[in-house]
Amino acid sequence: MPKYTVPRELRAIAKRAIDYNLSLPISKRAAYKDENNKRVPGTGMRTARRLASGSIDEQQLILMRAWFARHGESEKEKEARRDKTSKASIAWALWGGSKTRTWVNGMLRDIERKRKRDEK
Numbered sequence: 001m002p003k004y005t006v007p008r009e010l011r012a013i014a015k016r017a018i019d020y021n022l023s024l025p026i027s028k029r030a031a032y033k034d035e036n037n038k039r040v041p042g043t044g045m046r047t048a049r050r051l052a053s054g055s056i057d058e059q060q061l062i063l064m065r066a067w068f069a070r071h072g073e074s075e076k077e078k079e080a081r082r083d084k085t086s087k088a089s090i091a092w093a094l095w096g097g098s099k100t101r102t103w104v105n106g107m108l109r110d111i112e113r114k115r116k117r118d119e120k
Contacts, residue, residue, distance in 0.1 A: 030087040061111075072101060
């Protein structure tokens, strides 16, 4: 599966979110889950690390589009993100925020358009 280059600005957003999240006590961190009585990184931290690495694959783009669809439009989520120290706001940044949502949607549109062209 091909890899896609993450724009520098989006990599920086993810790196800042990782650093901020890790600076917090583990009980205050976003994107962590309980596993075998331990707090371990969840999909938000994995996604941020992939973004920060500079390349992701189509499967990750699809996962991200679904996550943004679930969390982006909800009024409750938007309200929770107003407090920049909230877990909702940190999680949003770990997934790359609004700029990354726009980029992901555009990348997937381009991939789908190219596939349709190649099928003809």
